Amino acid sequence: MSTTALAATGGPQSLIARVAERFAVEPNRMLGTLKATAFRQTGRDAQDPTNEQMMALLIVADQYGLNPFTRELYAFPDKQRGIVPIVSVDGWIRIINQHPSYDGLDWRASEDWVRQDDDARPCPTWIECIIHRRDHDHPTVIREYLDECYRPAFVGKSRDAAGGSYTVPGPWQSHTKRMLRHKALIQCARVAFGFAGIFDPDEGDRIIEGRIVREAPERPTRRAPARLSGGAGTLETVEGTIEHEAGQALAGDAPAPEAGSAAPVPEPASTPADPEEAPSEQPTAADLVAMAGEAPTPEHLAEVEDLARAIPKKDRNRVLDAIADARRRMEGEALE
Secondary structure, three states: OOHHHHHHOHHHHHHHHHHHHHOOOOHHHHHHHHHHHOEOOOOOOOOOOOHHHHHHHHHHHHHHOOOHHHOOEEEEEOOOOOEEEEEOHHHHHHHHHHOOOEEEEEEEEOOOEEOOOOOOOOEEOEEEEEEEEOOOOOOEEEEEEHHHHOOOOEEEEOOOOOOOEEEEOOHHHHOHHHHHHHHHHHHHHHHHHOOOOOEOHHHHHHHHHHHHHHHOOOOOEEEOOHHHOOOEEEEEEOOEEEEEEOOOOOOOOOOOOOOOOOOOOOOOOOOOOOOOOOOOOOOOHHHHHHHHHHOOOHHHHHHHHHHHOOOOHHHHHHHHHHHHHHHHHHHHHHHO
16 A cells, blocks of 8 residues: 555544644655654665554654654564664653653662773762652652663774774763663653653664574574674674674685794785775774674664774775665564
């Protein structure tokens, strides 16, 4: 059924018209815009979400009064051809403040501060959110602990001769206290008001990662896919990291020298060095291609795309192609 037919049918049309009227847009134009913005679509072969998925998104938007055009609400497909509705922190704040029984909130935090790892900022070991309701005698108090919520930075192993590693920090590293406060606020709102069926962005990432954990072998390590042979990477998951062993060396790559052996003779100065094989703190194009293939979530792919801006354009296009392939793969896995 086309978008036009969906908007013209008798049953669901009332919902579409109601949501469209709220934003003062035409129903058909609204659906087309939402399909392009509220669902993550990348690559030339990306498929539009189904009308059923769009209806599910509109039901959530209508039920909670959220604005998908300002990214208060967006979604990605799940394996049952439904959706996983993601509500941004701004969206959560909106539905909390709009609830008729909401009567303010308070915060408490531990006096003990820790750094969960070397990448994170100091943070209280726990933060409590206290939400008051006009129709309840007692407030709702929820405490969230840093060690249960924290997500380590994404770590990858470089493919250059030095064999080093690099770290891609995320919001849990740069804004540790804020992220823990958001987790306490959202969990407390769920208990206080019974919000169900919606997730925050951090939970959305963990849903994707949880699929990877369930589908991965039980062994502590596994072979990297053949198309990544010659590289090594670390894939972040809910329960830690799954380290990928290096496959066989790429054709033309020199084998790593054994312990005690002489260092390889460098190329003559007149021969330009391959930028992908030169040791560097900046991830090479080959590193970024490997990271794209191993990235567990679209957010990690966005971080790889940011890193690609620092490499030459001729190599950047190869990385962007790998990112597009990885996004199509994620969308395909979500629909299986």
